[in-house]
Amino acid sequence: MTLTAPETSTRAAPAVPGRSRSTLTRRLVPYGYLSPTVLLIVVLMVVPIVMVIGYSFRDNVIVQENSVFAGFANYTKVLTDPSFLSALKNTAIFISVSTAAHLVLGLAFAMMLNSPLLGGVTKAIFRIVYILPWLFTIAVIAVIWRLLLDPAGVVNHVLQTLGLIEQGVNWFSDPSMALWAVSFVNIWAGYPFFMISLLAALQGIPGDLYEAAAVDGTNWFQRFVHVTLPQLRPVIISMAVLDLIWTSHQFALIWMTTGGGPLNSTEMLSTFTYKQAFSEYEFATASAAAVIVLLLTMVLAFFYVRSQRER
Amino acid sequence: MALPATRLKRVIGAVTAATMVAFVAACGSDDTASDGTVTLEFAQWWGAELPAGEFDKIINDFTAQNPDIKIKLLSAPYASTKQQLLTGAASKTLPDVVGLDGAWVNDFAKQGAITDITKLMADAGYDDSELASQIQLDGKTYMIPVVNFVYPLFVNKDLLTEAGVDKVPTTRTEFLDAAKKISASGGDAKGWVLPLDTAVPNGVQNDVMSWLWASGGSMLTDDGKPNLTSAEVKSTVEFVQSLNDAGVIAPGSLTMKEQDKVEKFSNGQVGMMIDSLAHINLIKENKPDLNFEVAALPAEDGFTGERGIPYASWGIGISDSTEHKAEAFKFVSYLMSQETNAKLSTIANGFPGNKTAEPDFSNSDPLFKAAFDIYQQGYPANEFVGLPKSEDLMRSFAEQLQLVLTGKTSVDEALAKAQENWSSVIE
CATH class of the missing domain: 3.40.190.10 (Periplasmic binding protein-like II)
Structure with a gap:
């Protein structure tokens, strides 16, 4: 025993630098694994965002070789543009109505699909029917609803046959109807995501909570208010914030149905920014508008992250 | 058989280095081959709108006549082409030859993205009297309409x-x-x-x-x-x-x-x-x-003058940043030649940009012949061009x-x- 001790110590002495090397390598390995992702994030997200922020402080970017620093002039121009303010108002209405309706419809359908009153086959059929809108791409949805809501389309024909309207309604081309029409289409296209998520959350609520509530003599509504909703609260908050963010970025549906018209009644921040860039070639003001949208989205993202932390 | 760790690292290192070299080489590669052959990139939406393979035949005829020039077609639908060219014009990376809509010419020319063709025509000794029209800015031609599509x-x-x-x-x-x-x-x-x-x-x-x-x-x-x-x-x-x-x-x-x-x-x-x-x-x-x-479009009551008929064009232009302007113009003049222009107009169901070219209506719908007569009786009008x-x-x-x-x-x-x-x- 005593003979081996000195040998061990003499071998251990030169091993110290090697150990430190291996410790360093071990420390660096995680960064090595992360580096492709970090590189992608930097190239695909950080660089474009920084470039857009940079453009927003210059004048005549992209179209002129020698653009000049313009300070906050582009922001002033955007924030005082009546079209931008109108787009901001339309976007606020569009995302609020869409998110609220997604939530109500998603919860209603999820509760229906979770109900013990329906048989297995019936539930399966309803699940397929309810989830269908989610399976279509935005382009298909836009084409379908443009046809359905055409003044000579099926919807007007049905409503006229039922005697609910006398003349065909110009759903997308009447300035007073267009915003509600695109909101309706967006609601139709988006509720299945809420429904699926809330259905999963409903199925995760322990049954003994309902049993205990039933023992306490509660009715259906009281169980919904005091058991179901509190249990769903974290999911509802996360979904609502995410939906607000996603809906605020909706571009394709608006562009393919109304293009922001008629008379700017469906102009959103996304379509406003697109027109500034690709129709007016005002990339600097488009960048300023995009940065403003980014900041507004970050406020929503802050609430989302906070709700996630609370969970 | 597993490779030893050090050998594996070397292999990975060598492959990575080779990939990097190839990538860098590709980024900075010249489009002139060692045998002197020049490859021109031609971005347009025409190929996507013509019957499959027809545009390739026209291009192949050109490359057969000009073995030192190759054409690489970049065909995409109109909207995609527009987006790509907008980006290319902004970053001065336009393909050598570009299909143009008259509505883009002013902006591209002001950005310095497309070149003045007048000079290239002069350098090549080209007679432009056969061209039905040229889209000019400050007296300089930036686009030549190749095929015109009228709106009756x-x-x-x-x-x-x-x-x-x-x-x-x-x-x-x-x-x-x-x-x-x-x-x-x-x-x-x-x-x-x-x-x-x-x-x-x-x-x-x-x-x-x-x-x-x-x-x-x-x-x-x-x-x-x-x-x-x-x-x-x-x-x-x-x-x-x-x-x-x-x-x-x-x-x-x-x-x-x-x-x-x-x-x-x-x-x-x-x-x-x-x-x-x-x-x-x-x-x-x-x-x-x-x-x-x-x-023909109805005119104001009592109007007896010549009627303008709206049109859209498949126009062509040349990138200002291409190193092969002479070769690019050679290709443009080929497309505008009497025979090729007539052929292209016929398959596109449009009207030729070369005044002497006659589209062949023998296999077309009689309505095209009727429209051609309307076109010849009036004049092509589109003031948004340029x-x-x-x-x-x-x-x-x-x-x-x-x-x-x-x-x-x-x-x-x-x-x-x-x-x-x-x-x-x-x-």
């Missing part, structure tokens, strides 16, 4: 007959009368269709300003400034307003797109429309039984016209506002 009046003959109209209208009054009769003939059909969607606002060019040009009018002054408050433009807008007031325009105008217009005409929901000749085949494919014909931010100009005009049609403003106020908007763009 399409008339549903059955609807016209049912309405008791025995001849295709040739004046505005006759048109309004025919449109009223079609709308009043019982069914759901309306007399005319007007797409005023602001996402793609080309309805202003094709369906509104076409009335002005058909009567020899102009929306610009002689020195190219906006002239929207002129009596001619006012009369045109008032005519469109009268059609709207008479209830003869198909509902849904304010967000209607060009494809909706064609569909409504194909389905017999409207009696008359102004549309591209290129859609004849599409309409016949979708509705083989539709009985229709094409005619204007800066032309899409934006169309959109601002469309917005003012929408206000007129919804009764929110008067014609005079709308035109004054449009004039103000345009004046800030066209300096």
